[in-house]
Amino acid sequence: xxxxxxxxxxxxxxxxxxxxxxxxxxxxxxxxxxxxxxxxxxxxxxxxxxxxxxxxxxxxxxxxxxxxxxxxxxxxxxxxxxxxxxxxxxxxxxxxxxxxxxxxxxxxxxxxxxxxxxxxxxxxxxxxxxxxxxxxxxxxxxxxxxxxxxxxxxxxxxxxxxxxxxxxxxxxxxxxxxxxxxxxxxxxxxxxxxxxxxxxxxxxxxxxxxxxxxxxxxxxxxxxxxxxxxxxxxxxxxxxxxxxxxxxxxxxxxxxxxxxxxxxxxxxxxxxxxxxxxxxxxxxxxxxxxxxxxxxxxxxxxxxxxxxxxxxxxxxxxxxxxxxxxx
Numbered sequence: 001x002x003x004x005x006x007x008x009x010x011x012x013x014x015x016x017x018x019x020x021x022x023x024x025x026x027x028x029x030x031x032x033x034x035x036x037x038x039x040x041x042x043x044x045x046x047x048x049x050x051x052x053x054x055x056x057x058x059x060x061x062x063x064x065x066x067x068x069x070x071x072x073x074x075x076x077x078x079x080x081x082x083x084x085x086x087x088x089x090x091x092x093x094x095x096x097x098x099x100x101x102x103x104x105x106x107x108x109x110x111x112x113x114x115x116x117x118x119x120x121x122x123x124x125x126x127x128x129x130x131x132x133x134x135x136x137x138x139x140x141x142x143x144x145x146x147x148x149x150x151x152x153x154x155x156x157x158x159x160x161x162x163x164x165x166x167x168x169x170x171x172x173x174x175x176x177x178x179x180x181x182x183x184x185x186x187x188x189x190x191x192x193x194x195x196x197x198x199x200x201x202x203x204x205x206x207x208x209x210x211x212x213x214x215x216x217x218x219x220x221x222x223x224x225x226x227x228x229x230x231x232x233x234x235x236x237x238x239x240x241x242x243x244x245x246x247x248x249x250x251x252x253x254x255x256x257x258x259x260x261x262x263x264x265x266x267x268x269x270x271x272x273x274x275x276x277x278x279x280x281x282x283x284x285x286x287x288x289x290x291x292x293x294x295x296x297x298x299x300x301x302x303x304x305x306x307x308x309x310x311x312x313x314x315x316x317x318x319x320x321x322x323x324x325x326x327x
Contacts, residue, residue: 005122008092008131011038013175021088022050022058031062032175033089040092040133042083049216049224050084051077056211057085060179067155067178069140069208071185073252074194075268076215078181079138091177092133094124098143100196104150107137111164120165129160132175141182141189142196148204154178155207185210215248216269224269229276236293236321237276243320244272247301247313263312265305275300293321 014035019027034041060068070078086093096107109123128135140148154160155178160170183189186208188199216224218241225237244267249255251266278296285292294317302310 002121004127005131007038008040008127008133011036011090011092011132013132014090016089018058018062022054022085029062031058031089033091034175035090037087037090038092040094041090042087042093044087045084047224047227048080048084049220049227051081051213051216051220053211053213054081054085057081060209060211061085061089061091061177064177066209067180067207068211069180069182069186069205070211070213071141071182072213073215073248073266074183075266075271076213077269078213079136081213082134082136082179082181086134091175092128092131093136094128094133095136095138096124098137098139098141100142100144102143102147104147105164107135108160108162109165120162120168125154126160126162126170128178129154129172129176130170132173134177134179137178137180139182140180141184141186141198141200145198145201145204149201152204152207155204180208185212215245218242218245221269221272225273225276228273229280232276232280236279239320240272240276240279240293243267243317246316246320250312250316263305263309265301265309267301271301291321293317 012035014033015030016033017026018029018031019025021031021033057068057070068082070082072078083093096102105123107123107125109121109126111118112121113119122130125135127133154172157172159172162168162170182197183194184197186200186205189197221241221244222237225232225241226234229237246255247263247265247267250263253262275296278299279292282290282292282295285295294314297313297317298310302313305313
């Protein structure tokens with residue numbers, strides 16, 4: 001038996017007070033989790049700021065009647081939200097990222113040679129179903145609809161049959177959860193922003209509980225930056241958030257005025273934090289006549305974009321960040 005199997009066989013389901021876990025106040029409402037974390041449990045970020053949408057995912061964890069489908073724009077924190085909530089419950093997460101050629105063996109497992117013998121190695125879906133845990137399928141709207149439809153039985157709570165492992169039947173563990181993330185709601189991408197997204201089968205989508213997540217509010221990101229980069233002046237942090245939201249609008253094609261062209265990059269909260277951190281690190285460059293904010297911006301985001309987009313990003317930065325703000 002592999003070390004992986006030995007470890008996850010030892011994890012013990014445990015009932016936790018939902019209010020105490022998610023808000024710090026006893027509520028009397030219980031949620032199923034695990035007694036202690038394992039190597040498959042995401043590391044908890046104590047400074048993570050939960051979205052307002054997190055209440056939907058919390059309720060889902062408390063009574064998971066259907067699989068969960070979380071969708072929203074790139075960089076809004078879909079995967080991190082699910083994993084941080086799982087971390088609070090000590091939930092093991094077995095994760096895979098979808099792609100156009102994804103096939104069942106990648107999710108279920110495959111035969112491998114070990115010590116001269118053929119042995120079946122479980123994939124993330126089989127592990128979650130057999131031993132209890134969260135199967136997280138990212139970018140589900142990129143996979144082929146025929147492959148996705150093959151999951152219908154599992155989404156309905158039916159057992160998994162593995163012919164390659166002597167016809168093994170895996171009945172869903174009581175702690176098994178199925179969650180997926182996507183940029184679209186399964187009805188294809190009408191915006192043209194996400195290459196590879198395809199329309200999913202209506203019957204497949206009907207099996208999910210859908211949850212839409214947007215970018216964090218300015219107030220939420222202001223609180224987060226105050227924790228992460230407290231030594232950066234508040235007015236600079238505020239303008240960074242304003243800038244990030246302007247870039248997001250350009251990305252989504254929602255900007256107005258002279259800067260109204262759609263661009264190919266967006267501003268995740270992670271990128272926002274990186275930009276603020278780099279601005280502090282590069283502050284000594286101000287003595288050389290180099291603006292730390294724009295210098296850090298290229299290294300946090302600009303260099304990922306085309307030259308045309310970088311010009312737009314710099315023009316936007318000049319509007320929002322007067323030179324005197326960086327002195």
